Amino acid sequence: MNKKMIVMAVLAATIIGGGTCAVLAGHGPDGEFGGPPPGMEMGPGGFEGRMAKILKLTETQQSQIKAVFETERDLGKPLLDKMHESRKQLMSCVEATVFDEAAVRIIANEQAVTEAELIVSRTRVQNKINGLLTQEQRELLKNLRPEGR
Numbered sequence: 001m002n003k004k005m006i007v008m009a010v011l012a013a014t015i016i017g018g019g020t021c022a023v024l025a026g027h028g029p030d031g032e033f034g035g036p037p038p039g040m041e042m043g044p045g046g047f048e049g050r051m052a053k054i055l056k057l058t059e060t061q062q063s064q065i066k067a068v069f070e071t072e073r074d075l076g077k078p079l080l081d082k083m084h085e086s087r088k089q090l091m092s093c094v095e096a097t098v099f100d101e102a103a104v105r106i107i108a109n110e111q112a113v114t115e116a117e118l119i120v121s122r123t124r125v126q127n128k129i130n131g132l133l134t135q136e137q138r139e140l141l142k143n144l145r146p147e148g149r
Contacts, residue, residue, distance in 0.1 A: 068128045
C-alpha cells in the first residue's frame with residue numbers, strides 16, 4: 001500500500017511538473033477548467049514536501065527543482081490556455097444541432113499539436129530534474145515508477 005502511494009506521488013509529480021496539467025485540467029467549483037475538484041486541493045508543501053522526503057532532497061535540490069517547475073509552468077501556461085480554449089470549441093461542436101466534421105477535425109489536429117508540446121514540456125521537466133538528482137536518488141525514483149513506464 002505504501003509503495004502504491006509513493007508511485008502515485010511520483011506520477012503526480014510528472015503531471016504537475018509538465019506545466020501543471022493536472023491542476024489546470026481539473027474542474028473548478030463553477031464547472032469550468034482551472035483547478036482540482038473540491039476536497040482534492042493540496043496544502044502547503046503537500047506533494048513537493050513528500051517527494052523531498054522520499055528522495056531525501058537537499059535544500060539546494062529542492063530550490064532548483066522548484067525553479068524548474070516555476071519556469072516550465074510559465075512557459076506551459078499559454079499551451080494550457082490554448083488547450084482549454086480548444087476544449088470549449090469542441091464542446092460547442094458537440095452541442096451544435098448540425099455536425100461539422102471539418103471543424104471537429106481542425107480542433108482535434110490543433111489539440112494534437114498542443115498535446116505534443118505539453119508532452120515535450122513534461123519530458124523536459126523530468127529530464128532537468130533527473131539532472132539535479134544523485135545517482136542514488138535517480139535509482140530510487142526509477143524503482144518507484146510502475147513497470148512499463
